[in-house]
Amino acid sequence: xxDLKWNEFxxxxxxxVGVDADQIKQETDLYSDLCMDSLGLFSxxxxxxxxxxxEVPLSSVAVISKVGDMFKLLDEExxxxxx
Amino acid sequence: MNKFIDSLYKYAEEKPTSTLITIDGIxxxxxxxxxxxxxxxxxxxxxxxxxxxxxxLIIPNSLQWYKIFWSAIRIGAQxxxxxxxxxxxxxxxxxxxxxxxxxxxxxxxxxxxxxxTVKSIIEKHSNIKHIIVxxxxxxxxxxxxxxxxxxxxxxxEGKTLSQVYNVDDEHVMxxxxxxxxxxxxxxxxxxxxxxxxxxxxxSDYLEFDSFDTMMIGMPLYHQGGFGMGMQVVVKGGxxxxxxxxxPMEFLKTVAQxxxxxxxxxxxxxxxxxxxxxxxxxDMSSVKVCYFAGEVLPKEIAKxxxxxxxxxxxxVIGSSETATMVVWDSExxxxxxxxxxxxxxxxxxxxxxxxxxxxxxxxAGELCIYTSAVIFNYYKNDYESAAKVINFDNKRWxxxxxxxxxxxxxxxxxxxxxKRIIKRGANLVHAEEVESFLxxxxxxxxxxxxxEDHPIIGQQIVAYIQSVGGQNVTRGxxxxxxxxxxxxxxxxxxxxxxxxxxxxxxxxxxKYIRK
Numbered sequence: 150x151x152d153l154k155w156n157e158f159x160x161x162x163x164x165x166v167g168v169d170a171d172q173i174k175q176e177t178d179l180y181s182d183l184c185m186d187s188l189g190l191f192s193x194x195x196x197x198x199x200x201x202x203x204e205v206p207l208s209s210v211a212v213i214s215k216v217g218d219m220f221k222l223l224d225e226e227x228x229x230x231x232x
Numbered sequence: 233m234n235k236f237i238d239s240l241y242k243y244a245e246e247k248p249t250s251t252l253i254t255i256d257g258i259x260x261x262x263x264x265x266x267x268x269x270x271x272x273x274x275x276x277x278x279x280x281x282x283x284x285x286x287x288x289l290i291i292p293n294s295l296q297w298y299k300i301f302w303s304a305i306r307i308g309a310q311x312x313x314x315x316x317x318x319x320x321x322x323x324x325x326x327x328x329x330x331x332x333x334x335x336x337x338x339x340x341x342x343x344x345x346x347x348x349t350v351k352s353i354i355e356k357h358s359n360i361k362h363i364i365v366x367x368x369x370x371x372x373x374x375x376x377x378x379x380x381x382x383x384x385x386x387x388x389e390g391k392t393l394s395q396v397y398n399v400d401d402e403h404v405m406x407x408x409x410x411x412x413x414x415x416x417x418x419x420x421x422x423x424x425x426x427x428x429x430x431x432x433x434x435s436d437y438l439e440f441d442s443f444d445t446m447m448i449g450m451p452l453y454h455q456g457g458f459g460m461g462m463q464v465v466v467k468g469g470x471x472x473x474x475x476x477x478x479p480m481e482f483l484k485t486v487a488q489x490x491x492x493x494x495x496x497x498x499x500x501x502x503x504x505x506x507x508x509x510x511x512x513x514d515m516s517s518v519k520v521c522y523f524a525g526e527v528l529p530k531e532i533a534k535x536x537x538x539x540x541x542x543x544x545x546x547v548i549g550s551s552e553t554a555t556m557v558v559w560d561s562e563x564x565x566x567x568x569x570x571x572x573x574x575x576x577x578x579x580x581x582x583x584x585x586x587x588x589x590x591x592x593x594x595a596g597e598l599c600i601y602t603s604a605v606i607f608n609y610y611k612n613d614y615e616s617a618a619k620v621i622n623f624d625n626k627r628w629x630x631x632x633x634x635x636x637x638x639x640x641x642x643x644x645x646x647x648x649x650k651r652i653i654k655r656g657a658n659l660v661h662a663e664e665v666e667s668f669l670x671x672x673x674x675x676x677x678x679x680x681x682x683e684d685h686p687i688i689g690q691q692i693v694a695y696i697q698s699v700g701g702q703n704v705t706r707g708x709x710x711x712x713x714x715x716x717x718x719x720x721x722x723x724x725x726x727x728x729x730x731x732x733x734x735x736x737x738x739x740x741x742k743y744i745r746k
Contacts (some may be wrong), residue, residue: 167705167726169709181343184710186317188499188656188688189475197278202618207506208479 151203153224162216165196175217187211193219203227234399235428237306241266241396243442243468251470253461254489255295262468265302272303274388275483279334279362283308283397286407288327288335288360290314290346293452293473296366296381300336301452305405308397312419313453314406316341317718320349321668321728325417327357329611330407337383339370342476342719349715375670399424407610408551410457410659419544419610420455420551423603427459428466430554430604433577435463438493438545439522442468446493446522447486449477449500450657455551456524460495479503483513490517497657498526499688516544521609524549525657527645528559528569528691537561548572548645552619552629554604556580557643578602580639581628587621590637592600595646598633605629653682654690658720665721669694672712674702680723694723697730704728 152229166179166183179185185193187202197203197219205227213219240262243250248263248639259295261266281287287304289311291297297313312330314323314339325333339347347370350363355375365373366381390490405424409417427728440446446464450457452473461471472485477500486494496504506509521536523546534543544561546569557572558582564573574580579601580591590596608616614676619630632652635643662680669678682690698704706726713722 158240162603166707166710168707168710178343180719183707184343184714184719184722186342188658188720189722189724191499192685192691192724193502195685208507208508209504211477211479211503 151201151227151229153220155202155220158220159216160195160224161197161200162219167195173207173216175215176208177216179214179216182185183216197223198227198230201227202230204230234306234396235425236462237269237302237396239468240302247442250468252343252465253295253298253470254472255293255298256475257491258295259470260295260299263574265299265724268299269303269306270387270393272299272385273306274391275384275386276303276386276388277307277311277393278332278387278391279384281307281309281334284332284404286310286312286330286332288312288314288337288452289351290316290318290323290335290337291453292316292341293475294338294366294446295633296336297452299313300373301406306396307393308399308403310404310406310620312409313455313458314409315718316346316451317720319344319714319718320353321718322417322718323349323351324356325592326409326419327353327360329417330409330419332357333598334364335360336364336366339365339367343714344719346644351375351378378706393422401425403605404607410551416614418615421610422455422551423605423606423607426603427554430458430577430602431462432466433603434547434555434575435466437575437577440464440467440469440493441491444469444492444529445489446470446495447472447482447489447491447708448495449474449482449497450495450525454657455554456496456549459549460522460524461556477503477506477527479507482634483510483515485505486518487514491520492517492521494518495522495524498523498528498532499656501532502687505532506732511539515540515542520545522547523569523701526654530569533561533569537565544569546572548633550629552606553600553602556598556600556602556631567642568644571644573642580627580643581623582635582643583630592637592639595636598631598635598643599628600631601626601628628677653680655682655692655720656688660692660721665692665694665723668713668717668721669696669709669723672704673710674698674704683725685724691724692721693725693727695727695729698728701730 159173160170162173244262244266252262296702301311334594337346363378364384404421405425406422408420444464521542521544528546533544536544546559547555548557549555559569581599582596584590584596584597621628626692634647653660665680666678676699679695683693685691
């Protein structure tokens with residue numbers, strides 16, 4: 150576990166997608182609610198990797214659809230960089 | 233003679249139980265393909281579809297797509313595959329220009345509600361007589377033009393239509409749709425016999441045979457994704473598509489089905505290579521990895537050649553030409569995968585602004601001959617005259633790619649003569665996005681440009697000057713795009729600025745592009 154904080158994570162998602170942070174929930178759908186496409190998810194994954202200094206496989210990003218899944222992925226499977 | 237249908241039906245007679253195509257784990261054999269296409273073409277015929285009538289397909293990768301496409305071909309009709317990501321604006325233009333009489337649609341594709349969009353615009357398109365909804369789960373269409381797929385298939389019950397349409401050299405196989413630079417779609421008239429010959433030529437060059445199984449990462453509605461699959465099908469092999477790209481499933485399927493040819497883009501390859509236990513998947517059956525649609529970095533090619541012992545073929549093609557030029561690791565490994573050579577069945581010219589050949593070492597526009605060069609852009613004489621030229625009694629295509637002629641006869645891609653953003657394998661025309669963004673009331677001026685991205689090649693960046701300095705967020709633009717414009721055209725990044733020139737789109741583009 151990387152001890153990510155949900156509120157801070159939601160704010161980062163909000164900054165990236167330009168949607169108010171209070172509208173970002175665990176169950177928010179990246180495709181239908183935030184209008185992302187699959188390539189956009191990779192860009193978002195990289196953006197989050199850079200913020201948290203973590204790395205998650207692109208292949209894991211390719212199969213998620215909820216913001217909560219992205220949070221869990223980074224929190225539980227993100228590998229700290231430079232370690 | 234009907235080259236594609238004749239060869240597919242020949243395999244249906246010779247080996248009826250052999251698999252032709254698999255999508256989402258469900259297969260149809262060559263024998264079943266013949267039965268389905270005979271039946272569905274009868275249903276189409278009952279709806280008045282015959283020679284040169286247009287049949288729309290707004291459907292993601294599915295067996296229905298394949299069956300309907302070839303059933304239309306069988307009776308000389310022209311399928312019109314449409315990107316199922318298309319929103320209201322794009323569909324309005326396409327339905328207007330393509331003269332579709334019957335259109336098959338899926339209910340939804342990801343967040344794009346195709347059924348709702350088509351319902352909301354159908355009354356404007358009197359040319360469309362029937363909309364057939366292929367998903368049995370959605371029945372919310374109580375209007376006369378709509379019918380279920382089951383009802384449609386039932387129309388052909390008990391009737392027979394044994395004759396296959398006899399194709400001549402002038403016959404248009406299908407209308408392929410691409411987005412135009414100003415948002416007006418370009419519709420490509422694909423030559424039937426020329427396209428078949430191009431598919432057969434590259435299939436022979438790569439020595440595909442009936443034992444080959446190709447797994448494809450690109451979609452069927454994309455002329456490239458469809459055409460590459462046909463390269464093994466014309467030899468009696470079989471082809472596998474996924475409904476949407478799923479990396480782990482892709483690798484599992486390669487191992488289970490002993491896939492011999494895989495087709496990827498650079499982005500898809502990066503995703504596959506990031507699978508944590510990538511090297512534990514058995515890829516020993518794969519002999520060729522086929523790249524198209526994006527720049528291929530040498531380091532990715534090296535992994536496939538040196539670590540996996542797989543021949544890498546990187547092709548440049550377009551919907552207007554089929555395969556144009558190639559980089560083949562067996563012959564070209566000492567060069568960069570962005571340096572290409574012509575194939576035995578294609579011809580290359582590099583032209584200056586007066587259409588004269590440039591000297592070696594000089595850049596110019598790539599002009600290509602292949603047997604598949606389109607007849608024209610449908611109903612667009614101006615673009616047709618500008619892009620499809622006659623030389624040496626053959627149709628050549630001016631690609632818009634800027635290339636440099638190298639000393640050894642190869643060509644090196646150096647850019648595009650137009651403002652095209654290559655986001656993954658999608659081509660996005662900056663002017664189209666700018667034009668749509670300018671329709672948003674809070675935007676005063678906008679300039680759309682590309683920014684390099686390590687995974688997807690390029691991302692879309694919009695520099696926006698808002699009305700009265702208001703805040704404009706990517707989120708509100710996403711809602712504005714939703715249902716109207718494909719999600720992949722939404723800018724990845726918004727940069728608000730105060731000093732953007734107001735007549736953006738011409739000289740000023742160069743001003744902001746560093």
